[in-house]
Amino acid sequence: MNTTQPPNERADIDLVRAALPAPRLSDDDLARLRAAALRSLATPDRNPVPRRVVFVAAAVAVVVGAGATVAVLSGGDNPAGTAVSPPSSQAPLVGADASAHDVLVTLAAHTEGLTPLTVRPDQFVYSHTRGQNVNGIVLDDAGDEAQVISESDTESWFAADGLRMVRIEQTMNINARPLTEQDARKLAEHGKKVPAQSTMVLPDPNANGDPKRELPNGPTPEPGVDNPTLSWVAGLPTDPEQLLAVFRAAGGTSTKHDTDYLTYKTAVSFAARADTLLTPAGRTALYQAIALLPGIERTPGQVDLAGRAGVAVGRTAEGLRYEIILDPVTSRVLGTRMVAVALPGVPAGTVLTWSANDQTVVDKIGATS
Amino acid sequence: MSTVDISDAELIAGDVTHFGVLFDRHARRLHRYCAGRVGPDVAEDLVAELFYVAFKHRDRYDGGQRDALPWLYGIATNLLRRRSRQESTRYRALARAGLDVVSSDDPERQAVDRTDANGYMRLITTALAKMPRRQRDVLLLYALADLDYQEIATALDIPIGTVRSALHRARKRLQDVLPNHARPSASRETR
Numbered sequence: 001m002n003t004t005q006p007p008n009e010r011a012d013i014d015l016v017r018a019a020l021p022a023p024r025l026s027d028d029d030l031a032r033l034r035a036a037a038l039r040s041l042a043t044p045d046r047n048p049v050p051r052r053v054v055f056v057a058a059a060v061a062v063v064v065g066a067g068a069t070v071a072v073l074s075g076g077d078n079p080a081g082t083a084v085s086p087p088s089s090q091a092p093l094v095g096a097d098a099s100a101h102d103v104l105v106t107l108a109a110h111t112e113g114l115t116p117l118t119v120r121p122d123q124f125v126y127s128h129t130r131g132q133n134v135n136g137i138v139l140d141d142a143g144d145e146a147q148v149i150s151e152s153d154t155e156s157w158f159a160a161d162g163l164r165m166v167r168i169e170q171t172m173n174i175n176a177r178p179l180t181e182q183d184a185r186k187l188a189e190h191g192k193k194v195p196a197q198s199t200m201v202l203p204d205p206n207a208n209g210d211p212k213r214e215l216p217n218g219p220t221p222e223p224g225v226d227n228p229t230l231s232w233v234a235g236l237p238t239d240p241e242q243l244l245a246v247f248r249a250a251g252g253t254s255t256k257h258d259t260d261y262l263t264y265k266t267a268v269s270f271a272a273r274a275d276t277l278l279t280p281a282g283r284t285a286l287y288q289a290i291a292l293l294p295g296i297e298r299t300p301g302q303v304d305l306a307g308r309a310g311v312a313v314g315r316t317a318e319g320l321r322y323e324i325i326l327d328p329v330t331s332r333v334l335g336t337r338m339v340a341v342a343l344p345g346v347p348a349g350t351v352l353t354w355s356a357n358d359q360t361v362v363d364k365i366g367a368t369s
Numbered sequence: 370m371s372t373v374d375i376s377d378a379e380l381i382a383g384d385v386t387h388f389g390v391l392f393d394r395h396a397r398r399l400h401r402y403c404a405g406r407v408g409p410d411v412a413e414d415l416v417a418e419l420f421y422v423a424f425k426h427r428d429r430y431d432g433g434q435r436d437a438l439p440w441l442y443g444i445a446t447n448l449l450r451r452r453s454r455q456e457s458t459r460y461r462a463l464a465r466a467g468l469d470v471v472s473s474d475d476p477e478r479q480a481v482d483r484t485d486a487n488g489y490m491r492l493i494t495t496a497l498a499k500m501p502r503r504q505r506d507v508l509l510l511y512a513l514a515d516l517d518y519q520e521i522a523t524a525l526d527i528p529i530g531t532v533r534s535a536l537h538r539a540r541k542r543l544q545d546v547l548p549n550h551a552r553p554s555a556s557r558e559t560r
Contacts, residue, residue, distance in 0.1 A: 012540055012543045012544060012547060013512045013540075015489050015493055015543075015547070016493055016497075016508065016509070016512040016543070017405075017512055017513060018490075019463065019489065019490045019493040019494055019497075020405035020463070020494075020497075020509075020513060021405070022400070022401045022404030022405045022412070023404070023409055024397070024401070025397055025409075030396060030397060030400075033396065033400075033413050033416060033417060034389065034392050034393070034396065036417045037392055037396075037417040037420040038385060038388065038389055038392070038420075040417060040420075040421045041385045041388055041420065041421060091389070095389045095390060095393065096386060097390070
Protein backbone atom coordinates (compact mmCIF):
# COMPACT_ATOMS: atom_id res chain seq x y z
CA MET A 1 0.00 0.00 0.00
CA ASN A 2 1.37 3.36 -1.02
CA THR A 3 0.83 5.27 2.19
CA THR A 4 4.33 6.43 2.94
CA GLN A 5 4.01 9.95 1.58
CA PRO A 6 2.70 12.73 3.82
CA PRO A 7 -0.79 13.94 2.90
CA ASN A 8 0.37 17.24 1.45
CA GLU A 9 2.59 15.35 -0.97
CA ARG A 10 -0.38 13.42 -2.29
CA ALA A 11 -2.58 16.34 -3.29
CA ASP A 12 -2.33 15.45 -6.98
CA ILE A 13 -3.04 11.78 -6.23
CA ASP A 14 -6.06 12.72 -4.17
CA LEU A 15 -7.31 14.86 -7.03
CA VAL A 16 -6.93 11.93 -9.42
CA ARG A 17 -9.02 9.78 -7.11
CA ALA A 18 -11.64 12.50 -6.82
CA ALA A 19 -11.69 13.07 -10.56
CA LEU A 20 -12.40 9.40 -11.31
CA PRO A 21 -15.37 8.58 -9.12
CA ALA A 22 -16.69 5.04 -8.87
CA PRO A 23 -19.81 4.16 -6.90
CA ARG A 24 -19.33 1.37 -4.40
CA LEU A 25 -20.87 -1.84 -5.67
CA SER A 26 -24.01 -2.73 -3.78
CA ASP A 27 -24.18 -6.15 -2.17
CA ASP A 28 -26.81 -7.20 -4.69
CA ASP A 29 -24.72 -6.05 -7.65
CA LEU A 30 -21.69 -7.77 -6.21
CA ALA A 31 -23.65 -11.01 -5.80
CA ARG A 32 -24.90 -10.78 -9.38
CA LEU A 33 -21.40 -10.12 -10.63
CA ARG A 34 -20.06 -13.00 -8.59
CA ALA A 35 -22.60 -15.37 -10.07
CA ALA A 36 -21.75 -14.27 -13.60
CA ALA A 37 -18.03 -14.58 -12.98
CA LEU A 38 -18.23 -18.01 -11.38
CA ARG A 39 -20.57 -19.31 -14.04
CA SER A 40 -17.99 -18.42 -16.64
CA LEU A 41 -15.39 -20.38 -14.67
CA ALA A 42 -17.60 -23.44 -14.69
CA THR A 43 -17.47 -23.39 -18.49
CA PRO A 44 -13.90 -22.26 -19.04
CA ASP A 45 -13.93 -22.81 -22.79
CA ARG A 46 -16.34 -19.98 -23.16
CA ASN A 47 -15.50 -16.43 -22.22
CA PRO A 48 -18.87 -14.89 -21.61
CA VAL A 49 -17.86 -11.43 -20.70
CA PRO A 50 -16.88 -9.15 -23.57
CA ARG A 51 -20.50 -8.09 -23.48
CA ARG A 52 -22.47 -6.56 -20.65
CA VAL A 53 -23.01 -9.10 -17.92
CA VAL A 54 -26.66 -9.99 -17.69
CA PHE A 55 -27.45 -12.78 -15.33
CA VAL A 56 -30.23 -15.13 -16.26
CA ALA A 57 -31.08 -17.73 -13.68
CA ALA A 58 -31.09 -21.24 -14.96
CA ALA A 59 -34.49 -22.35 -16.03
CA VAL A 60 -35.92 -25.05 -13.86
CA ALA A 61 -36.45 -28.15 -15.88
CA VAL A 62 -39.81 -29.75 -15.62
CA VAL A 63 -40.77 -28.97 -12.14
CA VAL A 64 -41.57 -25.33 -12.22
CA GLY A 65 -44.44 -26.03 -10.13
CA ALA A 66 -48.01 -25.58 -9.65
CA GLY A 67 -49.97 -24.10 -6.88
CA ALA A 68 -51.40 -27.11 -5.25
CA THR A 69 -50.32 -28.03 -1.82
CA VAL A 70 -50.20 -31.42 -0.31
CA ALA A 71 -50.09 -32.31 3.31
CA VAL A 72 -46.48 -33.26 3.74
CA LEU A 73 -45.69 -36.43 5.52
CA SER A 74 -42.12 -37.54 5.66
CA GLY A 75 -39.40 -38.24 8.07
CA GLY A 76 -36.16 -40.06 8.45
CA ASP A 77 -32.56 -39.20 8.55
CA ASN A 78 -30.08 -38.45 5.91
CA PRO A 79 -28.62 -41.84 4.99
CA ALA A 80 -25.05 -41.96 6.13
CA GLY A 81 -22.63 -41.94 3.28
CA THR A 82 -25.09 -40.61 0.77
CA ALA A 83 -23.09 -38.60 -1.70
CA VAL A 84 -24.17 -35.01 -2.18
CA SER A 85 -24.71 -34.82 -5.89
CA PRO A 86 -23.99 -31.50 -7.53
CA PRO A 87 -27.18 -29.72 -8.54
CA SER A 88 -25.86 -29.19 -12.04
CA SER A 89 -22.68 -28.32 -13.83
CA GLN A 90 -23.33 -24.66 -13.06
CA ALA A 91 -21.58 -22.90 -10.27
CA PRO A 92 -23.54 -22.12 -7.13
CA LEU A 93 -24.58 -18.54 -6.54
CA VAL A 94 -23.49 -18.67 -2.92
CA GLY A 95 -20.25 -19.80 -1.39
CA ALA A 96 -19.77 -22.54 1.13
CA ASP A 97 -19.12 -19.98 3.83
CA ALA A 98 -21.90 -17.52 3.01
CA SER A 99 -24.03 -16.60 6.01
CA ALA A 100 -27.75 -17.36 6.18
CA HIS A 101 -28.50 -13.71 5.51
CA ASP A 102 -26.15 -13.61 2.52
CA VAL A 103 -27.60 -16.83 1.12
CA LEU A 104 -31.11 -15.43 1.21
CA VAL A 105 -30.19 -12.00 -0.11
CA THR A 106 -28.05 -13.44 -2.90
CA LEU A 107 -30.66 -15.94 -4.05
CA ALA A 108 -33.32 -13.25 -3.77
CA ALA A 109 -31.36 -11.30 -6.36
CA HIS A 110 -31.48 -14.20 -8.82
CA THR A 111 -35.10 -15.11 -9.27
CA GLU A 112 -35.82 -13.90 -12.78
CA GLY A 113 -35.64 -17.37 -14.33
CA LEU A 114 -38.31 -18.84 -12.06
CA THR A 115 -41.69 -17.94 -13.45
CA PRO A 116 -44.90 -19.28 -11.92
CA LEU A 117 -46.78 -22.16 -13.37
CA THR A 118 -49.48 -21.57 -15.94
CA VAL A 119 -52.55 -23.81 -15.61
CA ARG A 120 -55.51 -23.86 -17.97
CA PRO A 121 -58.92 -24.47 -16.38
CA ASP A 122 -59.12 -27.89 -18.01
CA GLN A 123 -55.72 -28.99 -16.68
CA PHE A 124 -54.55 -30.47 -13.39
CA VAL A 125 -51.66 -29.91 -11.07
CA TYR A 126 -49.61 -33.01 -10.36
CA SER A 127 -47.70 -32.94 -7.10
CA HIS A 128 -45.06 -35.46 -6.07
CA THR A 129 -43.90 -35.31 -2.49
CA ARG A 130 -41.20 -37.47 -1.01
CA GLY A 131 -40.13 -37.35 2.55
CA GLN A 132 -39.70 -39.03 5.87
CA ASN A 133 -40.85 -38.56 9.38
CA VAL A 134 -40.69 -39.96 12.87
CA ASN A 135 -43.68 -41.54 14.56
CA GLY A 136 -44.02 -42.80 18.09
CA ILE A 137 -45.33 -46.32 18.64
CA VAL A 138 -47.03 -46.73 21.99
CA LEU A 139 -45.52 -49.66 23.85
CA ASP A 140 -47.57 -49.98 27.03
CA ASP A 141 -50.42 -48.55 29.04
CA ALA A 142 -48.03 -46.10 30.69
CA GLY A 143 -47.58 -44.41 27.33
CA ASP A 144 -43.94 -45.29 26.78
CA GLU A 145 -43.05 -44.96 23.13
CA ALA A 146 -40.45 -46.14 20.65
CA GLN A 147 -39.63 -43.83 17.80
CA VAL A 148 -39.77 -45.23 14.28
CA ILE A 149 -38.48 -43.43 11.23
CA SER A 150 -39.85 -44.13 7.77
CA GLU A 151 -40.22 -42.65 4.34
CA SER A 152 -43.24 -41.85 2.27
CA ASP A 153 -44.09 -41.15 -1.34
CA THR A 154 -47.21 -39.22 -2.29
CA GLU A 155 -48.58 -38.39 -5.70
CA SER A 156 -51.55 -36.04 -5.83
CA TRP A 157 -53.62 -34.42 -8.53
CA PHE A 158 -55.41 -31.13 -7.96
CA ALA A 159 -57.97 -29.25 -9.97
CA ALA A 160 -56.65 -26.19 -11.74
CA ASP A 161 -57.64 -23.97 -8.81
CA GLY A 162 -54.91 -25.67 -6.79
CA LEU A 163 -57.23 -26.25 -3.86
CA ARG A 164 -59.40 -29.24 -4.65
CA MET A 165 -57.65 -32.62 -4.60
CA VAL A 166 -59.04 -35.06 -7.13
CA ARG A 167 -56.77 -38.06 -6.61
CA ILE A 168 -54.03 -39.23 -4.24
CA GLU A 169 -51.72 -42.23 -4.28
CA GLN A 170 -49.72 -42.51 -1.10
CA THR A 171 -47.23 -45.10 0.08
CA MET A 172 -46.37 -44.96 3.77
CA ASN A 173 -43.85 -46.61 6.07
CA ILE A 174 -41.25 -47.17 3.40
CA ASN A 175 -38.07 -48.54 4.95
CA ALA A 176 -39.48 -48.16 8.44
CA ARG A 177 -36.86 -48.71 11.16
CA PRO A 178 -36.22 -47.74 14.79
CA LEU A 179 -34.80 -44.26 15.16
CA THR A 180 -32.10 -45.28 17.63
CA GLU A 181 -30.67 -48.48 19.12
CA GLN A 182 -32.59 -47.71 22.28
CA ASP A 183 -35.82 -47.60 20.26
CA ALA A 184 -34.91 -50.95 18.68
CA ARG A 185 -34.43 -52.49 22.17
CA LYS A 186 -37.76 -51.11 23.37
CA LEU A 187 -39.59 -52.57 20.40
CA ALA A 188 -37.95 -55.96 20.91
CA GLU A 189 -38.71 -55.98 24.64
CA HIS A 190 -42.39 -55.33 23.98
CA GLY A 191 -42.65 -57.67 21.01
CA LYS A 192 -43.57 -54.82 18.70
CA LYS A 193 -42.64 -54.53 15.04
CA VAL A 194 -42.14 -51.50 12.90
CA PRO A 195 -45.18 -50.65 10.75
CA ALA A 196 -45.45 -52.42 7.42
CA GLN A 197 -45.36 -50.51 4.18
CA SER A 198 -48.81 -49.66 2.86
CA THR A 199 -50.30 -47.89 -0.12
CA MET A 200 -53.49 -45.92 -0.25
CA VAL A 201 -55.28 -44.76 -3.39
CA LEU A 202 -58.19 -42.35 -3.15
CA PRO A 203 -60.71 -42.49 -4.59
CA ASP A 204 -60.44 -46.27 -4.51
CA PRO A 205 -61.94 -47.75 -7.68
CA ASN A 206 -63.28 -50.60 -5.54
CA ALA A 207 -64.79 -48.39 -2.87
CA ASN A 208 -68.29 -49.77 -3.31
CA GLY A 209 -69.74 -46.77 -1.58
CA ASP A 210 -67.40 -46.89 1.43
CA PRO A 211 -66.89 -43.18 2.29
CA LYS A 212 -63.52 -43.99 3.88
CA ARG A 213 -62.28 -45.04 0.46
CA GLU A 214 -63.38 -41.84 -1.22
CA LEU A 215 -61.69 -38.48 -1.05
CA PRO A 216 -62.98 -36.38 1.83
CA ASN A 217 -66.01 -34.43 0.71
CA GLY A 218 -65.46 -31.38 2.85
CA PRO A 219 -65.65 -27.75 1.82
CA THR A 220 -62.95 -26.41 -0.49
CA PRO A 221 -60.39 -24.65 1.69
CA GLU A 222 -59.95 -20.92 1.48
CA PRO A 223 -56.75 -19.75 -0.23
CA GLY A 224 -54.11 -18.53 2.21
CA VAL A 225 -50.68 -19.16 3.63
CA ASP A 226 -51.57 -22.80 4.26
CA ASN A 227 -53.41 -23.19 0.96
CA PRO A 228 -51.63 -20.96 -1.52
CA THR A 229 -53.01 -20.59 -5.01
CA LEU A 230 -51.63 -18.77 -8.01
CA SER A 231 -53.99 -15.83 -7.71
CA TRP A 232 -53.63 -15.57 -3.93
CA VAL A 233 -49.83 -15.64 -4.14
CA ALA A 234 -49.86 -13.08 -6.95
CA GLY A 235 -51.71 -10.70 -4.66
CA LEU A 236 -49.13 -10.79 -1.87
CA PRO A 237 -47.06 -7.65 -1.22
CA THR A 238 -43.63 -7.58 -2.80
CA ASP A 239 -42.24 -5.38 -0.05
CA PRO A 240 -40.36 -7.68 2.38
CA GLU A 241 -41.57 -5.88 5.51
CA GLN A 242 -45.18 -5.98 4.40
CA LEU A 243 -44.87 -9.63 3.41
CA LEU A 244 -43.39 -10.43 6.79
CA ALA A 245 -46.44 -8.86 8.39
CA VAL A 246 -48.60 -11.37 6.50
CA PHE A 247 -46.58 -14.24 7.95
CA ARG A 248 -46.63 -12.72 11.44
CA ALA A 249 -50.39 -12.52 11.32
CA ALA A 250 -50.70 -16.08 10.02
CA GLY A 251 -48.13 -17.46 12.48
CA GLY A 252 -50.07 -16.29 15.51
CA THR A 253 -48.71 -16.61 19.03
CA SER A 254 -47.78 -19.49 21.26
CA THR A 255 -46.63 -19.99 24.82
CA LYS A 256 -44.03 -22.46 23.56
CA HIS A 257 -42.33 -20.48 20.80
CA ASP A 258 -41.45 -16.85 20.30
CA THR A 259 -43.22 -14.85 17.62
CA ASP A 260 -40.17 -14.66 15.39
CA TYR A 261 -39.89 -18.44 15.31
CA LEU A 262 -43.57 -18.83 14.49
CA THR A 263 -43.23 -16.22 11.76
CA TYR A 264 -40.15 -17.94 10.40
CA LYS A 265 -41.78 -21.35 10.37
CA THR A 266 -44.89 -19.98 8.68
CA ALA A 267 -42.82 -18.25 6.01
CA VAL A 268 -40.68 -21.32 5.36
CA SER A 269 -43.65 -23.67 5.16
CA PHE A 270 -45.29 -21.28 2.76
CA ALA A 271 -42.10 -21.09 0.67
CA ALA A 272 -42.04 -24.87 0.31
CA ARG A 273 -45.72 -25.04 -0.60
CA ALA A 274 -45.74 -22.07 -2.94
CA ASP A 275 -42.39 -22.55 -4.66
CA THR A 276 -43.92 -23.14 -8.05
CA LEU A 277 -46.46 -20.32 -7.71
CA LEU A 278 -44.11 -17.46 -6.99
CA THR A 279 -43.42 -14.67 -9.41
CA PRO A 280 -39.78 -13.54 -9.51
CA ALA A 281 -40.68 -10.42 -7.53
CA GLY A 282 -42.67 -12.49 -5.04
CA ARG A 283 -39.80 -14.91 -4.53
CA THR A 284 -37.36 -12.05 -4.08
CA ALA A 285 -39.58 -10.49 -1.43
CA LEU A 286 -40.08 -13.85 0.29
CA TYR A 287 -36.37 -14.58 0.67
CA GLN A 288 -35.69 -11.00 1.73
CA ALA A 289 -38.49 -11.25 4.29
CA ILE A 290 -37.03 -14.41 5.82
CA ALA A 291 -33.62 -12.72 5.89
CA LEU A 292 -35.10 -9.98 8.08
CA LEU A 293 -35.87 -12.42 10.88
CA PRO A 294 -33.40 -12.70 13.75
CA GLY A 295 -31.77 -15.97 14.69
CA ILE A 296 -31.51 -17.61 11.30
CA GLU A 297 -28.36 -19.65 10.75
CA ARG A 298 -26.63 -21.31 7.82
CA THR A 299 -25.78 -24.99 7.97
CA PRO A 300 -22.22 -24.99 6.61
CA GLY A 301 -21.54 -26.46 3.20
CA GLN A 302 -24.18 -28.22 1.17
CA VAL A 303 -26.84 -30.65 2.31
CA ASP A 304 -28.55 -33.48 0.48
CA LEU A 305 -32.29 -33.51 0.06
CA ALA A 306 -33.64 -36.50 -1.83
CA GLY A 307 -30.51 -36.63 -3.92
CA ARG A 308 -30.38 -32.91 -4.62
CA ALA A 309 -27.69 -30.66 -3.26
CA GLY A 310 -28.89 -27.53 -1.54
CA VAL A 311 -28.00 -24.90 1.01
CA ALA A 312 -29.81 -24.98 4.33
CA VAL A 313 -30.94 -21.98 6.32
CA GLY A 314 -32.59 -22.69 9.64
CA ARG A 315 -33.78 -21.49 13.02
CA THR A 316 -33.56 -23.48 16.23
CA ALA A 317 -36.20 -23.92 18.90
CA GLU A 318 -36.89 -26.62 21.48
CA GLY A 319 -33.85 -28.66 20.46
CA LEU A 320 -34.80 -28.76 16.78
CA ARG A 321 -33.63 -26.73 13.82
CA TYR A 322 -36.25 -26.16 11.17
CA GLU A 323 -34.54 -25.62 7.84
CA ILE A 324 -35.47 -24.48 4.38
CA ILE A 325 -33.33 -26.02 1.66
CA LEU A 326 -32.61 -23.81 -1.33
CA ASP A 327 -31.06 -24.68 -4.65
CA PRO A 328 -27.85 -22.62 -4.82
CA VAL A 329 -27.90 -22.61 -8.62
CA THR A 330 -31.52 -21.93 -9.54
CA SER A 331 -32.69 -20.20 -6.32
CA ARG A 332 -35.78 -22.42 -6.05
CA VAL A 333 -36.96 -24.09 -2.85
CA LEU A 334 -35.99 -27.76 -2.72
CA GLY A 335 -37.81 -28.56 0.50
CA THR A 336 -37.59 -28.47 4.27
CA ARG A 337 -35.86 -30.45 7.02
CA MET A 338 -36.11 -30.81 10.77
CA VAL A 339 -32.74 -31.53 12.37
CA ALA A 340 -32.06 -32.59 15.94
CA VAL A 341 -29.85 -30.12 17.74
CA ALA A 342 -30.33 -31.06 21.40
CA LEU A 343 -32.87 -33.85 21.85
CA PRO A 344 -32.54 -36.51 24.54
CA GLY A 345 -31.30 -39.78 23.07
CA VAL A 346 -30.97 -38.45 19.53
CA PRO A 347 -27.53 -37.63 18.17
CA ALA A 348 -27.16 -33.96 17.24
CA GLY A 349 -27.34 -33.51 13.51
CA THR A 350 -29.81 -36.33 12.93
CA VAL A 351 -32.27 -35.33 10.22
CA LEU A 352 -35.60 -36.32 11.69
CA THR A 353 -37.90 -35.21 8.92
CA TRP A 354 -37.52 -33.89 5.44
CA SER A 355 -39.77 -33.31 2.51
CA ALA A 356 -39.23 -32.46 -1.12
CA ASN A 357 -42.04 -31.52 -3.42
CA ASP A 358 -42.18 -31.23 -7.21
CA GLN A 359 -45.17 -29.99 -9.11
CA THR A 360 -46.09 -29.72 -12.74
CA VAL A 361 -49.13 -29.29 -14.95
CA VAL A 362 -50.75 -32.28 -16.63
CA ASP A 363 -53.69 -32.70 -18.95
CA LYS A 364 -55.45 -35.54 -17.16
CA ILE A 365 -55.76 -37.14 -13.76
CA GLY A 366 -53.17 -39.87 -13.31
CA ALA A 367 -50.66 -38.34 -15.72
CA THR A 368 -47.30 -37.38 -14.29
CA SER A 369 -45.91 -35.30 -17.12
CA MET B 370 -9.42 -24.42 8.42
CA SER B 371 -11.34 -21.21 7.80
CA THR B 372 -11.01 -19.62 4.37
CA VAL B 373 -9.55 -16.65 6.20
CA ASP B 374 -6.47 -18.78 6.82
CA ILE B 375 -6.06 -19.76 3.19
CA SER B 376 -3.64 -17.65 1.18
CA ASP B 377 -4.50 -16.29 -2.22
CA ALA B 378 -1.90 -18.62 -3.70
CA GLU B 379 -3.68 -21.64 -2.22
CA LEU B 380 -7.03 -20.39 -3.49
CA ILE B 381 -5.65 -19.93 -7.00
CA ALA B 382 -4.37 -23.51 -6.90
CA GLY B 383 -7.90 -24.67 -6.05
CA ASP B 384 -11.13 -25.04 -7.93
CA VAL B 385 -14.07 -22.81 -8.82
CA THR B 386 -15.24 -22.73 -5.21
CA HIS B 387 -11.85 -21.43 -4.13
CA PHE B 388 -12.00 -18.77 -6.82
CA GLY B 389 -15.31 -17.74 -5.33
CA VAL B 390 -13.47 -16.97 -2.11
CA LEU B 391 -10.82 -15.09 -4.09
CA PHE B 392 -13.60 -13.10 -5.74
CA ASP B 393 -15.12 -12.27 -2.36
CA ARG B 394 -11.76 -11.00 -1.15
CA HIS B 395 -10.83 -8.75 -4.03
CA ALA B 396 -13.69 -8.08 -6.45
CA ARG B 397 -14.87 -4.85 -4.86
CA ARG B 398 -11.42 -3.23 -4.96
CA LEU B 399 -10.84 -4.40 -8.52
CA HIS B 400 -14.19 -2.97 -9.52
CA ARG B 401 -13.33 0.36 -7.98
CA TYR B 402 -10.11 0.50 -10.03
CA CYS B 403 -11.81 -0.49 -13.28
CA ALA B 404 -14.83 1.75 -12.67
CA GLY B 405 -12.55 4.74 -12.16
CA ARG B 406 -11.06 4.15 -15.59
CA VAL B 407 -14.01 3.02 -17.70
CA GLY B 408 -17.12 3.63 -15.60
CA PRO B 409 -19.07 1.27 -13.37
CA ASP B 410 -21.01 -0.63 -16.03
CA VAL B 411 -18.06 -1.55 -18.20
CA ALA B 412 -16.15 -2.30 -15.00
CA GLU B 413 -18.57 -5.11 -14.16
CA ASP B 414 -17.77 -6.76 -17.47
CA LEU B 415 -14.09 -6.30 -16.84
CA VAL B 416 -14.14 -7.78 -13.35
CA ALA B 417 -16.02 -10.85 -14.53
CA GLU B 418 -13.65 -11.19 -17.46
CA LEU B 419 -10.54 -10.79 -15.36
CA PHE B 420 -11.58 -13.61 -13.03
CA TYR B 421 -12.26 -15.73 -16.09
CA VAL B 422 -8.78 -14.95 -17.43
CA ALA B 423 -7.22 -15.50 -14.02
CA PHE B 424 -8.87 -18.89 -13.68
CA LYS B 425 -7.91 -19.90 -17.18
CA HIS B 426 -4.28 -18.94 -16.62
CA ARG B 427 -4.00 -19.81 -12.95
CA ASP B 428 -1.06 -22.06 -13.70
CA ARG B 429 0.92 -18.91 -14.52
CA TYR B 430 0.52 -17.49 -11.03
CA ASP B 431 3.68 -17.29 -8.95
CA GLY B 432 2.77 -19.39 -5.94
CA GLY B 433 5.39 -17.53 -3.92
CA GLN B 434 3.16 -14.42 -3.97
CA ARG B 435 0.67 -14.84 -1.15
CA ASP B 436 -1.28 -11.72 -2.13
CA ALA B 437 -2.86 -12.06 -5.57
CA LEU B 438 -4.04 -8.47 -5.84
CA PRO B 439 -1.07 -7.20 -7.90
CA TRP B 440 -1.48 -10.13 -10.30
CA LEU B 441 -5.20 -9.47 -10.60
CA TYR B 442 -4.63 -5.74 -11.11
CA GLY B 443 -2.16 -6.64 -13.83
CA ILE B 444 -4.78 -8.71 -15.63
CA ALA B 445 -7.29 -5.90 -15.22
CA THR B 446 -4.83 -3.40 -16.65
CA ASN B 447 -4.16 -5.62 -19.65
CA LEU B 448 -7.88 -5.96 -20.26
CA LEU B 449 -8.30 -2.21 -19.94
CA ARG B 450 -5.93 -1.73 -22.87
CA ARG B 451 -8.61 -3.31 -25.07
CA ARG B 452 -11.04 -0.76 -23.73
CA SER B 453 -8.88 2.29 -24.43
CA ARG B 454 -11.59 3.88 -26.55
CA GLN B 455 -14.11 3.58 -23.71
CA GLU B 456 -11.54 4.90 -21.27
CA SER B 457 -10.88 7.94 -23.45
CA THR B 458 -14.60 8.51 -23.83
CA ARG B 459 -15.00 8.50 -20.08
CA TYR B 460 -12.21 11.02 -19.58
CA ARG B 461 -13.69 13.31 -22.20
CA ALA B 462 -17.11 13.04 -20.60
CA LEU B 463 -15.71 13.82 -17.16
CA ALA B 464 -13.75 16.72 -18.65
CA ARG B 465 -16.92 18.13 -20.18
CA ALA B 466 -18.68 17.78 -16.85
CA GLY B 467 -15.87 19.74 -15.20
CA LEU B 468 -15.99 22.37 -17.93
CA ASP B 469 -19.72 22.79 -17.46
CA VAL B 470 -19.19 23.60 -13.82
CA VAL B 471 -16.52 26.18 -14.47
CA SER B 472 -18.36 27.81 -17.35
CA SER B 473 -21.41 28.69 -15.34
CA ASP B 474 -23.04 31.99 -16.33
CA ASP B 475 -23.05 33.11 -12.73
CA PRO B 476 -19.82 35.06 -12.06
CA GLU B 477 -19.95 34.34 -8.34
CA ARG B 478 -20.45 30.69 -9.02
CA GLN B 479 -17.52 30.71 -11.38
CA ALA B 480 -15.31 32.18 -8.72
CA VAL B 481 -16.35 29.58 -6.19
CA ASP B 482 -15.99 26.71 -8.59
CA ARG B 483 -12.52 27.70 -9.62
CA THR B 484 -11.37 27.33 -6.06
CA ASP B 485 -13.12 24.03 -5.61
CA ALA B 486 -11.42 20.72 -6.25
CA ASN B 487 -14.21 19.74 -8.59
CA GLY B 488 -12.97 22.43 -10.89
CA TYR B 489 -9.77 20.49 -11.44
CA MET B 490 -11.59 17.54 -12.91
CA ARG B 491 -11.26 18.92 -16.40
CA LEU B 492 -7.56 19.46 -15.96
CA ILE B 493 -6.94 16.04 -14.49
CA THR B 494 -9.02 14.06 -16.94
CA THR B 495 -7.68 15.98 -19.92
CA ALA B 496 -4.16 15.23 -18.75
CA LEU B 497 -5.03 11.54 -18.27
CA ALA B 498 -6.47 11.35 -21.76
CA LYS B 499 -3.22 12.68 -23.23
CA MET B 500 -0.90 10.67 -21.00
CA PRO B 501 1.17 7.82 -22.50
CA ARG B 502 -0.39 4.49 -21.65
CA ARG B 503 2.44 3.19 -19.44
CA GLN B 504 2.51 6.35 -17.34
CA ARG B 505 -1.26 6.29 -16.98
CA ASP B 506 -1.30 2.62 -15.95
CA VAL B 507 1.34 3.25 -13.30
CA LEU B 508 -0.32 6.43 -12.04
CA LEU B 509 -3.75 4.84 -11.72
CA LEU B 510 -2.46 1.66 -10.11
CA TYR B 511 -0.84 4.00 -7.59
CA ALA B 512 -3.75 6.39 -7.17
CA LEU B 513 -6.83 4.19 -7.58
CA ALA B 514 -5.54 0.72 -6.71
CA ASP B 515 -3.28 2.03 -3.96
CA LEU B 516 -0.44 -0.28 -4.93
CA ASP B 517 3.16 0.50 -3.96
CA TYR B 518 6.06 0.52 -6.38
CA GLN B 519 6.93 -3.13 -5.98
CA GLU B 520 3.29 -4.19 -6.37
CA ILE B 521 2.95 -2.10 -9.50
CA ALA B 522 6.12 -3.67 -10.87
CA THR B 523 4.64 -7.10 -10.20
CA ALA B 524 1.29 -6.15 -11.73
CA LEU B 525 2.80 -4.82 -14.94
CA ASP B 526 5.79 -7.18 -14.98
CA ILE B 527 8.24 -4.33 -15.35
CA PRO B 528 11.33 -3.32 -13.30
CA ILE B 529 10.70 -1.22 -10.22
CA GLY B 530 12.93 1.50 -11.65
CA THR B 531 10.60 1.80 -14.61
CA VAL B 532 7.71 2.20 -12.20
CA ARG B 533 9.49 5.03 -10.41
CA SER B 534 10.32 6.92 -13.55
CA ALA B 535 6.88 6.42 -15.10
CA LEU B 536 5.13 7.61 -11.96
CA HIS B 537 7.46 10.60 -11.68
CA ARG B 538 6.71 11.62 -15.26
CA ALA B 539 2.98 11.10 -14.83
CA ARG B 540 2.85 13.25 -11.72
CA LYS B 541 4.98 15.91 -13.40
CA ARG B 542 2.37 16.09 -16.15
CA LEU B 543 -0.34 16.64 -13.56
CA GLN B 544 1.66 19.29 -11.74
CA ASP B 545 2.21 21.12 -14.99
CA VAL B 546 -1.52 21.59 -15.51
CA LEU B 547 -2.63 22.14 -11.92
CA PRO B 548 -2.50 25.54 -10.20
CA ASN B 549 0.21 25.92 -7.60
CA HIS B 550 -1.99 25.40 -4.55
CA ALA B 551 -3.27 22.09 -5.91
CA ARG B 552 0.20 20.66 -6.42
CA PRO B 553 1.97 18.50 -3.92
CA SER B 554 4.37 20.44 -1.75
CA ALA B 555 7.17 18.35 -3.12
CA SER B 556 7.43 15.67 -5.70
CA ARG B 557 10.05 13.81 -3.71
CA GLU B 558 9.47 10.13 -3.83
CA THR B 559 10.09 8.39 -0.59
CA ARG B 560 10.42 4.80 -1.76
